[in-house]
Amino acid sequence: MFRGSFFFFPGESRARGGEIDVSKVTRPPSSFLLPLFGFFSLGAFPPHLTPVMSSATDISSGDGHHLNDSAFVQQAVGWAAVVATLFYFAAPIKDVFGENGIVKTRTNANLATGFPYFASFYNCALWVMYAAGDLPKLMQPLAINILGVSLQLSFLTCYWYYATEKDDLVSCRRAFFGGAFIVVVAFAVCESMHSFKPFGDFAMVMNIIMYYSPLAAFATVVREKSVARMPLAPLVLTLVCSLLWLTYGYMIRDVPIMTPNACGVLLGIAQLSVYAYFSISYGTKRPDDVEANATAEANEQQRLINST
Incomplete structure (x- = not known):
C-alpha cells in the first residue's frame, strides 16, 4: 500500500513487511511539474501507484469503503x-x-x-x-x-x-x-x-x-x-x-x-x-467626484440666480 506523496527523494523510503511506506518519500522539487498534469485523474496513475486517502481522510472498511x-x-x-x-x-x-x-x-x-x-x-x-x-x-x-x-x-x-x-x-x-x-x-x-x-x-x-x-x-x-x-x-x-x-x-x-x-x-x-x-x-x-459634483451644483445655482 502506498501512503502520502509519490514525489521521491533517494534514501527516504522504508520497506515494512513487504509494504512500501512512502509517507516521506519525495522527488526533488525541481521535478514537481512533471506529474502535475496527472493529479486530477486517479486513472492517470498505474494501478500499483494509485494513491489512497491519507490518515487525515479515513476510509471505513465497511460496505463499499465509504468515507466516515x-x-x-x-x-x-x-x-x-x-x-x-x-x-x-x-x-x-x-x-x-x-x-x-x-x-x-x-x-x-x-x-x-x-x-x-x-x-x-x-x-x-x-x-x-x-x-x-x-x-x-x-x-x-x-x-x-x-x-x-x-x-x-x-x-x-x-x-x-x-x-x-x-x-x-x-x-x-x-x-x-x-x-x-x-x-x-x-x-x-x-x-x-x-x-x-x-x-x-x-x-x-x-x-x-x-x-x-x-x-x-x-x-x-x-x-x-x-x-x-x-x-x-x-x-x-x-x-x-x-x-x-x-x-x-x-x-x-x-x-x-x-x-x-x-x-x-x-x-x-x-x-x-x-x-x-x-x-x-x-x-x-x-x-x-465629490469636487466635480460640488462644482456642478455651484454652477447650477449660479445659473438659476442669473436667470432670475
Whole structure:
C-alpha cells in the first residue's frame, strides 16, 4: 500500500513487511511539474501507484469503503474553502476587465495599488509547489491554487501594462522581482534539504502577505479620505476564506495552512473595520467626484440666480 506523496527523494523510503511506506518519500522539487498534469485523474496513475486517502481522510472498511462522517465533513469544508477562494481570486475581474476596469479604460488609475495581484500570484505559486508534494491530502489547495496562478498572472500583467506613473512602475518591478526572489530561495532551500516541507513555510509567509496586501491601499484611503479605490469584495472574501481554510487546516492538522489563515481572520476583521470607518465617515465617492459634483451644483445655482 502506498501512503502520502509519490514525489521521491533517494534514501527516504522504508520497506515494512513487504509494504512500501512512502509517507516521506519525495522527488526533488525541481521535478514537481512533471506529474502535475496527472493529479486530477486517479486513472492517470498505474494501478500499483494509485494513491489512497491519507490518515487525515479515513476510509471505513465497511460496505463499499465509504468515507466516515469525520472525513466527509473534512472534505466538505475543504471544497467549501475552494469555492470561497475561487470567488476571492476572481473578485478583481470586474476591476480589471469590467466596464470601468483597467483594460476598457486603458489605465489603472481607478486602483490604489497592484500589489495584491503580485502577492496573490506568488502565494498561489508557492502553494502549488507545497501541495504537489503531499497528495491526495492537499488536493483542494492544489486545485484552487493552480487556477489562482493563472488568474493572478492575468491581473498583474494588465495592471503593469497600463501603469503610467513612475512610482507605480517602480512598485510593480519591486513586487515582481521580490516575489521571484522568494520563490528562487524556496527552491534552493528545498533542494538542499531534499524535502518539500520548506515550501509550506514560504507559502505560509506569502499567504500572510497576500491577506495583508489590501492594506497597501490604506495610505491612499487616508490621504483621499475615501474607500473608492479600495474594493470591498476582496476584504469580505479574505475573512470568509481565512475562516474556512483555518477550519480545514485544523481538521487535517496542517500548520502551514492554519497559521496564515489565523492571521487572515485578524487582518480581514481589521481591513473591514478600516473600510467601514472611512465609508461611514466620508462616503465611498472619490474626492475628484465629490469636487466635480460640488462644482456642478455651484454652477447650477449660479445659473438659476442669473436667470432670475
